[in-house]
Amino acid sequence: MTRLICVSSGKGGVGKTTVTANLGAALTQFGKDTVVVDANLTNPNLGFHLGVPLYPKTLHDVLRGEAHISEATYLHNSGLKVIPAGLSIEDLKSTSPNKLGGVLLDLVGEPDVVLIDSAAGLGREAIKAIESSDELLLVTNPNLPAVTDALKTANIAEECGTKVLGVVLNRIRKSPSELSVEEVEAMIGHPVIATIPEDKKVAESLAMKSPVVHHRPDSSAATELKKLAAHLSGSDYVPKAKKRNWITRIFGFLN
Ligand SMILES: Nc1ncnc2c1ncn2[C@@H]1O[C@H](COP(=O)(O)OP(=O)(O)O)[C@@H](O)[C@H]1O
Ligand SMILES: [Mg+2]
Numbered sequence: 488m489t490r491l492i493c494v495s496s497g498k499g500g501v502g503k504t505t506v507t508a509n510l511g512a513a514l515t516q517f518g519k520d521t522v523v524v525d526a527n528l529t530n531p532n533l534g535f536h537l538g539v540p541l542y543p544k545t546l547h548d549v550l551r552g553e554a555h556i557s558e559a560t561y562l563h564n565s566g567l568k569v570i571p572a573g574l575s576i577e578d579l580k581s582t583s584p585n586k587l588g589g590v591l592l593d594l595v596g597e598p599d600v601v602l603i604d605s606a607a608g609l610g611r612e613a614i615k616a617i618e619s620s621d622e623l624l625l626v627t628n629p630n631l632p633a634v635t636d637a638l639k640t641a642n643i644a645e646e647c648g649t650k651v652l653g654v655v656l657n658r659i660r661k662s663p664s665e666l667s668v669e670e671v672e673a674m675i676g677h678p679v680i681a682t683i684p685e686d687k688k689v690a691e692s693l694a695m696k697s698p699v700v701h702h703r704p705d706s707s708a709a710t711e712l713k714k715l716a717a718h719l720s721g722s723d724y725v726p727k728a729k730k731r732n733w734i735t736r737i738f739g740f741l742n
Pocket of ligand 1: 496499501502503505506657658659683686687693696703708
């Protein structure tokens with residue numbers, strides 16, 4: 488049974504595309520047949536995260552009825568399938584998101600998971616992505632503006648009958664000014680199912696055009712993203728034990 492999961496947030500820049508690309512890559516590593524779709528039709532950039540920004544056919548062509556979804560599906564060298572969106576202004580002007588639901592239904596069958604990276608805000612494009620999905624991952628940051636927008640998104644999802652799987656709390660710096668996990672859960676009314684730290688390796692990976700779960704698989708962000716993928720696929724992810732130097736070994740012994 489194919490799961491259609493929308494990655495949404497309300498606020499822009501909180502990490503939707505980062506989560507989509509990495510979750511897709513991690514689920515593929517765990518043996519799940521996974522497709523990631525760039526449903527951010529106005530500012531698409533999922534392709535950049537995967538190192539392939541330009542494609543001959545895109546979701547824009549499919550939405551205009553000029554290509555079949557299979558012609559706009561590309562195989563990343565990791566085994567992840569990618570449906571990119573077009574980058575041109577012409578694509579932007581001439582395409583409506585209205586047919587997104589029907590197009591995504593054409594994917595149902597073969598893949599285990601379809602992850603839909605949505606646009607920021609709660610305009611027509613973002614709402615179409617939410618209502619075209621069965622489930623939703625709410626990505627947010629530990630601050631009031633991001634959490635307020637996430638709450639609105641959760642409410643819209645509930646109105647659309649899209650099940651909120653939980654909150655992915657991203658870019659945690661452990662600063663005293665941040666909202667805590669408990670505060671975020673109390674405000675949004677859904678559990679936090681992943682806590683991803685602020686990690687320089689994320690930006691480094693984007694520059695290297697490779698998801699952090701590939702580029703820096705043992706980094707703290709990659710570890711939490713893989714735990715999220717394991718959670719979604721109903722399994723456990725046990726991170727590799729860190730190499731212990733002589734000081735930690737002595738402390739371990741004393742404890
Ligand atoms: N955990 C993180 N640590 C550090 N930088 C991050 C993290 N998550 C996302 N970023 C950075 O934040 C910026 C916005 O992320 P992006 O995924 O494009 O957000 P959105 O899709 O919600 O607009 C990018 O430059 C990305 O590299
Ligand atoms: Mg994005």
